[in-house]
Amino acid sequence: MSLHDLLHKFQVSEKVEAETKDYVFNHTMIRVKDLQQSIQFYANVLGFIPVYEQVFEDAAFTIVYMVRRALTEIPVDDAARKEWVLGQSGVLELTYNHGTEQDPAFHYHNGNSDPRGFGHLCISVPDVVKECQRFERLGVTFQKKLAEGRMNYIAFIKDPDDYWIEILQPTPLSA
Amino acid sequence: MSLHDLLHKFQVSEKVEAETKDYVFNHTMIRVKDLQQSIQFYANVLGFIPVYEQVFEDAAFTIVYMVRRALTEIPVDDAARKEWVLGQSGVLELTYNHGTEQDPAFHYHNGNSDPRGFGHLCISVPDVVKECQRFERLGVTFQKKLAEGRMNYIAFIKDPDDYWIEILQPTPLSA
Numbered sequence: 173m174s175l176h177d178l179l180h181k182f183q184v185s186e187k188v189e190a191e192t193k194d195y196v197f198n199h200t201m202i203r204v205k206d207l208q209q210s211i212q213f214y215a216n217v218l219g220f221i222p223v224y225e226q227v228f229e230d231a232a233f234t235i236v237y238m239v240r241r242a243l244t245e246i247p248v249d250d251a252a253r254k255e256w257v258l259g260q261s262g263v264l265e266l267t268y269n270h271g272t273e274q275d276p277a278f279h280y281h282n283g284n285s286d287p288r289g290f291g292h293l294c295i296s297v298p299d300v301v302k303e304c305q306r307f308e309r310l311g312v313t314f315q316k317k318l319a320e321g322r323m324n325y326i327a328f329i330k331d332p333d334d335y336w337i338e339i340l341q342p343t344p345l346s347a
Numbered sequence: 348m349s350l351h352d353l354l355h356k357f358q359v360s361e362k363v364e365a366e367t368k369d370y371v372f373n374h375t376m377i378r379v380k381d382l383q384q385s386i387q388f389y390a391n392v393l394g395f396i397p398v399y400e401q402v403f404e405d406a407a408f409t410i411v412y413m414v415r416r417a418l419t420e421i422p423v424d425d426a427a428r429k430e431w432v433l434g435q436s437g438v439l440e441l442t443y444n445h446g447t448e449q450d451p452a453f454h455y456h457n458g459n460s461d462p463r464g465f466g467h468l469c470i471s472v473p474d475v476v477k478e479c480q481r482f483e484r485l486g487v488t489f490q491k492k493l494a495e496g497r498m499n500y501i502a503f504i505k506d507p508d509d510y511w512i513e514i515l516q517p518t519p520l521s522a
Contacts, residue, residue: 174425182383182411195470200467202465202466258516262437267466281462281463283456287455292375294373338374
């Protein structure tokens with residue numbers, strides 16, 4: 173469907189663009205049981221860099237912002253870096269409630285069984301076959317491998333809390 | 348904490364940057380009960396443009412990708428637009444299971460009551476006071492107004508499914 177027809181079908185006004193032009197879709201927040209484990213996953217598997225940490229001692233939780241940017245693009249100065257990350261798009265916020273990692277029975281809900289809601293994060297990659305091989309080498313857990321199910325062009329991996337992360341490539345897979 | 352210290356604290360290797368440099372944090376997916384209502388909210392309140400719709404008739408669901416970009420930046424050609432959006436960052440994917448809007452009792456779970464998990468999306472704006480006034484004028488539902496609670500520099504609004512959307516500005520509020 174053409175872009176014009178999509179806008180018309182969903183009754184989206186083009187004038188809203190002016191009113192919201194300086195808005196930024198800054199971040200998605202998920203709660204994680206073990207902060208260290210989650211940061212290592214998002215960093216070492218998916219290339220997110222932890223750029224800001226704030227500890228709320230009274231309320232016993234910590235937040236960490238992670239962003240996929242070259243290290244050279246990230247401001248070194250602490251105050252400048254906080255302001256910078258809040259103006260970026262594609263940020264991941266991890267919220268860690270202190271002590272949850274010490275309870276073996278504790279776990280968060282990934283939204284994909286009842287009660288459902290949130291579905292997944294998605295990382296797009298230039299070559300989904302190649303990157304899935306990399307994930308296999310790294311010992312990443314898969315929810316769905318490429319060859320499984322009907323959609324053989326996407327995979328789902330799982331983060332340490334079992335949140336699903338879709339892996340796809342923008343272009344069709346080569347035959 | 349300095350960026351160097353943060354990386355050290357969380358044992359993040361700088362070499363991962365090379366392996367993952369072409370990855371893109373493409374989208375966050377949430378399920379919505381009423382597709383039309385959700386698209387109008389994300390478009391008219393927050394400036395997201397619906398750029399791609401795919402209907403899966405057999406499995407009875409539809410996905411729509413929405414992205415905050417100027418209309419002039421969005422490819423007109425359908426195939427080019429799909430490929431383009433899958434390479435962008437800051438995309439929102441809405442998943443709509445056909446017919447859910449016809450059941451008054453049906454609702455999704457926003458992750459902020461038990462069982463918890465997903466927390467919120469966040470939109471950053473240049474002037475949080477001014478934009479919260481705009482949301483009031485538009486009749487948007489607030490989870491937390493600026494003046495409520497201890498954090499008087501952030502607000503939370505709610506989308507039609509009661510998912511929370513944090514509203515903040517990168518800079519400190521003027522006194």
